[in-house]
Amino acid sequence: MTLSTQPYKGARDFYPEDKRLQKYMFGKLREVSERFGYQEIDAPILEPTELFLSKGNQEIIDEQTYTFTDRGGRSVTIRTEMTPTVSRMVAARRQELAYPVRWYDIPNLWRYERTQRGRLREFWQYNADIFGVEGVEADHEIVVLADQIMQSYGAKRDMYTICLSSRKMVDELFTQYLGLDNTQKDTLIRLVDRIKKLPYESFVAQADAILTPSQRDAGVLDKLLALLKVTKLQQLPADFASQPAVVRLQQLMAMLESSRVANAVFDISLMRGFDYYTDMVFEVFDTDPENNRAMFGGGRYDGLVGLFGVEPVPTVGFAMGDVTLQNFLESHELLPKLHSETDAYVVLVGDDMYEKAQPVLSELRRMGLNIAVDSTGRKLEKQIKTAVKQGIHYALFVGETELASGQFKLRNLAAGTEETHGLERIVSIAKDRRRAGDVPARAEDDEDGDLLG
């Protein structure tokens, strides 16, 4: 019986090039989040199972989580999402936090699911939440943050669409305008959530099946179908235009427009599943027809913190999975060619140079460069190939001649150019390159986009 070299089903190994890519993606997330004043948090990967039951879905716990009993007889679950944990953390310090609280996190999560494209069992998920702001300003900030993250990867506005709606508004439309009871409303929400996946006739038939005979006679189905054709808030029934939820969404759309988020659109069919959202909801879609599914989203959920027995705290947030994000960046060719964290690979020229080169290596490292040395004594060709293969930007040649003169050849492996300098100059060249960073091939200045410059 030989041991398998495969990682566990649905989980990934991160070799240096994979980890480098993850660091790039997470780096942007951290950079943009912090630019908006969000602070990073983290928490245990294990939580008491009850925490994930608060949403009331026993089925999910039974079938789609890693749940086990610890040695103390407690039922624990590997986190499947971060929101309950973040809510718990806010509730724990409900009184003492300085609001508005702006937090973000990038936890690894586990879900026991059948794997498929874009969906693994272990994945990372970025979350950003703002707590303590009832006003529409928080909704605006969260959507702008999501948008700016996309911009930071070099995404163009025609590559993604930000769809917005309001759960509260939809609830009111379905109950007050269509006259459905709560059970019918919930069923219909689930159905509308899948509308883009269903043939239209099938949708109509299933919607009709929800209605009572008297509702059918009253023409509720036609009212619903007309409602779903609405693409602008102004097209909603006139007596609904002044509803607070509608006014608020209108306000949000206007604010986004003046923030130049030109790809934000109203989408009445957007439901965002069947969960804890209480008002604004949004989802970001890839416009590429090959990958026309929701990439990520979020919304306002004012009720979660209150589940911990403290006064509720208004909250807006969103979450973004690493796998879908990576798929998006790959398909739009937005990933830069990433180089090694090692600035230079020291190629030793001549025999017995390893010891003699040590002072130079120490000096370069002391001055802040990341330096790897080839200690194999192989011919130069092999040493250089190793550096190239490891994605290191520069090769630095160290031989008797260089040690004697204090002048070293620095070879730019990507460009194939070579210059000779003293150590100080070499350090500054390498640091300049490091600062310039790795830039996506397709990222150019976006006049209407990146607020961060």
Next chain:
RNA sequence: GCGGAGGUAGCUCAGCUGGUAGAGCGUCGGGUUGUGGUCCCGAAUGUCGCGGGUUCGAACCCCGUCCUUCGCCCCA
């Protein structure tokens, strides 16, 4: 839970209607002593996913099983 596709050298795969394996890339070495990504020469490497069956003989046929992958269901 359901359905499609597939598992052959490190990787991508070929292998016609059964006669115990190949290519490209990669790896390693060399093309004489201080330079890669193009060139030339040479070398190593596989229990053909696993178990069983049919057969004189199976990578190829049959059964089972495990795994990978795509989709459905679900999706916090």
